[in-house]
Amino acid sequence: MPEVIFNGSDGRLEGRYVHGDGPTPPLAIILHPHPQHGGTMNNKLVHAFFHMFQRRGFSVLRFNFRGVGRSQGVFEHGQGELRDAASALDWMQSHNPNSSGCWVAGFSFGAWIAMQLLMRRPEIQGFMCAGLPANMYDFGFLAPCPSSGLIVHGERDEVTPTDSVVKLVTKLSQQRGITIDFHTIEGCDHFFTHHMEEFERICEGYLDKRLKPASEALALSR
Template sequence: MPEVIFTGPAGRLEGRYQPAKEKNAPIAIVLHPHPRFGGTMNNQIVYQLFYMFVERGFTTLRFNFRGIGRSQGEFDHGSGELSDAASALDWIQSIHPDSKETWVAGYSFGAWIGMQLLMRRPEIEGFFSIAPQPNTYDFSFLAPCPSSGLIIHGDRDRVAPPKDVQVLVDKLKSQKGIVITHKTMEGANHFFQDQTDSLIANCSEYLDQRLAGELSDPKLKRLR
């Protein structure tokens, strides 16, 4: 797993990158939790999501947002971090121009950034939004949500209460042209304490089903 340094809007960004063997393999980027609360690309959930994609033949990147690890810059309350994510995607696409499909996975704060990136980049075909926080962050930009994906969280999440996530899910499920899969993990808190393996198993099952052509209508095209 090569360590990489690439240019972001506020200076260099530090990442870990694993290219796929196939030139036209899909791309996945994984976004970490809140930088002010200990979030880094080495978060265990981010780390395992990274390898979930690698094991399925994706060209995969995780990186530190500005101000974390060897990434330059300072925390920018989401705006700069979204620009970091866009730069990360630009960088990996420049190395893999034959890739036609992209996925984004984000956990907590990273889920909010990932969903914003989704709105900006029409090549993103699927997403994982893990423990999103619609009670803390504004998700009204998803109007409409342009791609199908998985929203997964715990029923004991006190950081992002299940009732608030359910409101977001209901809103997205009412939209046409996409399929939102929603899973609530029994007994899991915001950090998936003692349940990380189960979380990754749920995510892996969803990804395998999507790659097999299930869970989304092949007649549905991504909204442009």
């Protein structure tokens, strides 16, 4: 898949990008875990998200936050990384001016950034998050959450207790018109060790369910 270098707000950012099918492919941007704890765009969950969307004809981008790999800059505790994500989405839109929709997905720290991006970019119509660090960061900005989405969590996550994620999901689910699909994987740790197959099955099933109405409408319009 093509390596890309694009301009962020504070320097160049390194990514991997595939262009989608047809003249109006939807977009998906994938965000990696914590840069100071070994997180990169080559994380296995980031790869899994990337290929899920690629197989469904999306234009997909995964990239390294500032200070990771060949991306310029230094870690900024989320503020700079959110600007990186916004720049990445801007870059994607410049190469897909007629895109038919937009999704965001993230793992751990990347899931926190993904939810912030969701709040700032109304064109994002769906999200998928894994290992959401609900106990480590303030998610009060999700008031209200603008889009429905999927949250997958390991039942034995040693970073974020399941109870803290359940509380957030319960709060978000009370909003009218928003549906949060929440799945816990029994015996699974924060890194989904030995549970990637089940993780991918849940995510791909959710994507297909969400995308089916759009594909049916397209078929009827032809």
